[in-house]
Every structure is written in structure tokens, then in C-alpha cells.
Amino acid sequence: MSTGLDAVPLAPRHLPLLGHTVALLRDRPGFIASLPGRAGLVRLRLGPHTMVLVCDPALVQEVLREDRTFDKGGPFFDRAREAVGNGLATCPHGRHRRQRRLCQPAFRPARLPDYADAVTSAAYETTAAWADGQVVDVNRSMLAIANRTLATTMFGSRLPDATTRRIGEDAETIMAGAMRRMLLPAPFDRAPTPGNLRFRRARARLLETVREVIAAHRTGGAGHRDLLSDLLLAAEPDGPDDGPAGLSDQEVADQVLTFFIAGTETTAGLLSWVLYELARHPEVQDRLHAHVTRVLGGRPPRAADVPELTYVARVVDEALRLHSITWLVTRTVTRATTLGGTHLPAGTTVALSQYAVHWNPLVHPRPRVFDPDRWAGRPADRTSFIPFGSGPRRCIGDRFALQESALVLALLIGSWRFTAVTDRPARTALSAACVPRDLRLRLEARPASPGRP
Ligand code: HEM
Structure with a gap:
């Protein structure tokens, strides 16, 4: 058994003060995939x-399985806690079981069909003004769809458009701020830089909006079929064994912020x-269009x-593999343990990246190639495909996200062809999620578009 962190090799390409930040920002997946590490571990x-x-x-x-020993913590979640409090995604192991039980009903498969109309309406409203030949800012449009969808499913149809937009803008500012704050030394957090001020303003405004909406829901009475009503009603029938029976207003606010x-x-x-990948692979796009037309008529x-x-x-699975949206999460070792034969003292920060699995050529041959057919007849198993994590802290919104993606994609591909306006690879935004920056694509209207539902 190796002892001590010094036994773990330091990853190459590290710079004074900045460490591996520059290597990561240049090419996150390429850099992480190039780090096999002795005993499967490297220091970063x-x-x-x-x-x-x-x-x-x-x-x-x-x-991921041993969530008691490898608990939520480390710079990623410490930063995320500043943004969303102790909601489901950030709370420590000791609070997690109860919160998960209380939130789970809102995400159970039987509830998913209730959310489908919100998705298609959001997609129609966002793309209503799209025109043949137009170049669209794809990420802006997709964010507008996701914000509208979540605002409607979370709060019902009672939220004004301006409020939905504001929630979306604040959520985006917080995501970008959390990543920037993670990469900078702690004293920079308190400096009155424009980025820090934007982060704090967005956080305060989002919390205020959420509290107002919760108060309105509480006085508006029961009977709504939306996520927030499920959270407000959440209570354990047989009484609690590790906390109060329902979620407090603060806990509900933390959950709503977390979900956004x-x-x-x-x-x-x-x-x-x-x-982006469909525009670069027209043959896949044509096949997808033919498939969607055949299924939906x-x-x-x-x-x-x-x-x-x-x-x-x-x-969708292939895009999740290749681009691994949630690309880095951290954990804190709560009690001394061994991993892969290496001793890890309590307090060690452990980082996990989806790229280490999704870009490993032994797991996925030709990992840099976008090839949806690699999934044909090969259901993804939880060791080789972890876009939503795994174990007790696996994403609670995985089915929600997959249903939303399938519906939006089927709807868009039925009406539009997307073509690239440049051969240059997309750049990636610096945010907690790996998302393309300034991605623009040209639209071509398809002859027979499905009508409004
Ligand atoms: C493509 C979309 C999504 C991706 C790639 C994604 C990815 C992930 C990943 C990797 C985790 C685990 C993090 C960890 O182990 O530390 C996670 C957790 C979580 N996600 Fe998602 N997610 C997506 C969509 C959603 C949606 C739509 C919601 C809610 C509306 C959501 C809510 C959550 C929550 C609350 C957790 C924490 C679960 C827990 O700790 O019990 N996610 N997500």
C-alpha cells in the first residue's frame, strides 16, 4: 500500500500559482483523458x-458509491454551497437521505408526462420567431427553452415572463461565478471585482424571487400540479427518523435554487x-430527421x-458522452481510507471527472469521434457511462432532462435543418457546466413542419 499523497504522481503541465488551470481551460477533455496516473490516481x-x-x-x-467516506465537499461544492445553500446537490451525507426522500416524489417517472406540455410549449414559444436562413445563438435559445420549461414545471403557469427571464439570468451568473471562484485563491472572493459583485447580486435577487414565489404558493392553496407544490406538500407518512417530517421554507428555497x-x-x-454535432454531421442529422418523421408522422x-x-x-447519449456537461465534481474524505491501494488521509479532496471515463479509449474506442451508433444494441452500463453520476448522489433530474432533450430535439429537427457557419470547433464557456460559448448555427426551414400542439 502506498502511503501519503506524495505517493500520488503530480499531473504534468503545471504552472506556478495557476497549477493545472491553464491546461484544463485549453482542453478539458483532452488533458484529463491524458492522465492515466499510477494506480488510477493523479494529483491536480x-x-x-x-x-x-x-x-x-x-x-x-x-x-461515488461510498458517499459516507467520500462526502460532498472540496472546492467545487464549497463554492456551490455559497450559491445554493444546503440543497439536495450540496448537502452533506448526514442530511441527504431525508432530503432525497422528500424531493423524490416530484421526480418519479409517473409525474414526467405532466411536464411534457411545458417542454413543447417552451420550445414553440422560444422558436416562434425563427426564420429560414437566420443565424441563431443556439445556447441562448436552448437556455431560454430550459428556463421556461423549469419555471413552468416548477411554479405552474403563474410566473410572468420577465420573472422567468430574470431567474434564468441569475442562475447562469451564479454557475459561471461558482467556477471562477473555485479557480481563484480565497481572498479574491471578497474583493469588490465586477464578477464578485455580479455573483452576489444574482444570488440575493434569485433568493428573493424564490421566496416571493414560495410565499405566493403557500397562500394560493393546494391542488397545483407543479414541482413546487410537491415540495411544499412533501412529508413523510410514517414520521421522520432523521429530521422534521416536511421541508421548511428555507429548505424549499434551497431546493428550488438547486433545481434551477x-x-x-x-x-x-x-x-x-x-x-452542434448535428450541424457537423449532416448524415446523422438527416437520419435523425427521417427517424423522427417516421415515429411522429x-x-x-x-x-x-x-x-x-x-x-x-x-x-443524446453520444453528446452526453463526448461533451460530459458536468465535467468535474469534488468530494472530501471524511475518514482515513485507501483508494486503489493508496492511503488517503481525512480531509483529502478527491476530484472526479466524467472525461476520465467517457474519453478512456479502453472503455469507449475512438473516444473523440461523435458516433451515435456506438450505443446500438449496447445499453450503457453505469461503469462506462456516468453523465448523471452514480450511486446515492446520482442526478435526481436525469429522466426529466432526458425527456426534455428528446422532446425538444424531436420538435426542432422536425421543423429545421441546422448548418454550421464556421469550421472552427466551438469554444467552451468557463462555467460549472461544460457548455459551448457563442455557438451560432444557420437555420433552414423543413418543408412540412409539425403544427403547434
Ligand atoms: C443534461 C442535464 C443534466 C446533467 C448532465 C446532470 C448531471 C448531474 C450529475 C453528474 C450529478 C451528480 C453530481 C455529483 O455526483 O456530485 C447531478 C446531481 C443532481 N442534479 Fe443533475 N444533471 C442534469 C439535469 C438536472 C435537472 C433537469 C435537475 C432538476 C430539475 C437536476 C438536479 C440535480 C440535483 C438536485 C442533483 C443532486 C442529487 C443528489 O445529490 O441527491 N439535474 N446532476
């Missing part, structure tokens, strides 16, 4: 933070990467169609 420095990056897919599973931060930029990023998609849209699922 991100600005002021040193962490052990787990490169071996089996060890990644071990960390965790559920909008991620889904929008996924859809943007899918459209020209009508708008519904929740019941999603299981039939098998090629859509393959395209």
Missing part, C-alpha cells in the same frame, strides 16, 4: 487547491452540443413517444 492543482483526481473507472464508481442551477444550464448545454411529440424515439436517445 487548480489555482490554490490540490486534489486527487481519480482516473480509473472502477475507482470512480467506488468513490442544476437543471437549466446543464440541459441547455446538452441540447446545444447535440445541435409529422405531428408534435408527446411524452408517450419518448421510448419510441430510439435514435434520438442514441444521439
